[in-house]
Amino acid sequence: MTAIDRRAATLLALLAPLAVGEARAQTPKPAPMAPPANHAMPSDMGRGDGVRWMGDEEIAMLMYPGMTVMDLIGPQSMFGSMMGAKVRLVAKTLDPVTSDAGVTIIPHATFETCPRDLTVLFAPGGTAGTLAAAQDTATLAFMADRGARAKYVTSVCSGSLILGAAGLLKGYRATSHWSCRDALAGFGAIPTDARVVHDRNRVTGAGVTSGLDFGLAMVAELRDRTYAECCQLVSEYDPHPPFNAGSLATAPPEVKKPMVELLAEFTKKAEALARRS
């Protein structure tokens, strides 16, 4: 074999789970043929030098009734490509959890069985369900406990309300869905208008679909840029939105006005919740 053939063969063996995933057992396990953690590629890999192709991250993604499932699956699709990482969907019990749009997912672990020391703790958003989760004693106790020790404390969309309610955003810059970003100030956070906000070990994404940008940023943080770029190519993340209405800055007035009004009640409730915290 030439050096290039060897490199290709190594990559094929290392990255196989990224592309040729098999249905896994309910509790995710690292790839069985995993090389040791922190395995680095040969030095002829160019920008891939020192890429952490294999890891052992413990990632816990909160689920609760009424969550927005896209908030969860965008990041999960990126985390799920990290070989060796254990990505667990965690809920209060092992009962199936139904999203705001009627998708029902079976959790991998409960608040009790979730590992105590996490690499990443993550919360997805929603509307009514998120306000309920952000006032639920067991959920807040779980988030506060794991968040106190997790290497990264993270969220997408209004999931940052749950982080805030658990006392995890005091003094941190953070973002959220546009409808409740300013409410974060009530938790002592510094609301920040950006797609992904990284302040020390807090990483928060904006609304719903920002989970893809957040997920790629996290893979680059946890592994390296080349690994994240491989995830981006495999998931063909080359967005071409057919319209330009994805932010308050670009949406036409006849779209922005009714949507701001539509979410005004949620905005008010989020602000009240944050002030009470």
Next chain:
Amino acid sequence: MTAIDRRAATLLALLAPLAVGEARAQTPKPAPMAPPANHAMPSDMGRGDGVRWMGDEEIAMLMYPGMTVMDLIGPQSMFGSMMGAKVRLVAKTLDPVTSDAGVTIIPHATFETCPRDLTVLFAPGGTAGTLAAAQDTATLAFMADRGARAKYVTSVCSGSLILGAAGLLKGYRATSHWSCRDALAGFGAIPTDARVVHDRNRVTGAGVTSGLDFGLAMVAELRDRTYAECCQLVSEYDPHPPFNAGSLATAPPEVKKPMVELLAEFTKKAEALARRS
């Protein structure tokens, strides 16, 4: 109330389920306070004139073991915002279905209980699981039967292999994940390099994350542009990928080469499958 207040109040009532979703029963139902189907907004709505705020689409989204869950959830998150539409996740049985990255979802309906006449038939992609589904007799019989009468026959990512294997792409322009787009020729389709390809009533998306662009295009097709723009703003789809590696045209060589090699075996198997069909 002024005309503007009335318009806002009407919009609030009409669009509420879009934002304030409650956990629904397992079989999705139209919003209980729904105005009649094809309800149009008042004529002072500007570009919203004639928007179909309420509809009665029957949407069936195929699930199978080893599917890529992001292929499913991107479009589902857009379809799920269409008030009055019934969005069903359909599988061979009601047993939970586990994705390639270990997400387990409970189906709403089986091949037998899925409505016979659909507005949209949809197939998500994957790798090994997709090749298996594209050779499964019951799956192909279901797709061919519903596809023969559906108003739109659609897919994201390698889901187009399942459409092709069911005989639904003969003579149609279509796309797929970059790793198996050319294979579509074996089914008699015309492989087309675009994010979303619309040929008569066939609408196919490129790899994984194209499901968001596909979903918005479908909402605009089924309802109208303003409705789709509202979905885009609520899901804050204003993508900012941190890297520029999302397509074969933009990925750096050191990312493109190993990923093409990684998927070469899948590419070969997809081509062989298509040639046999």
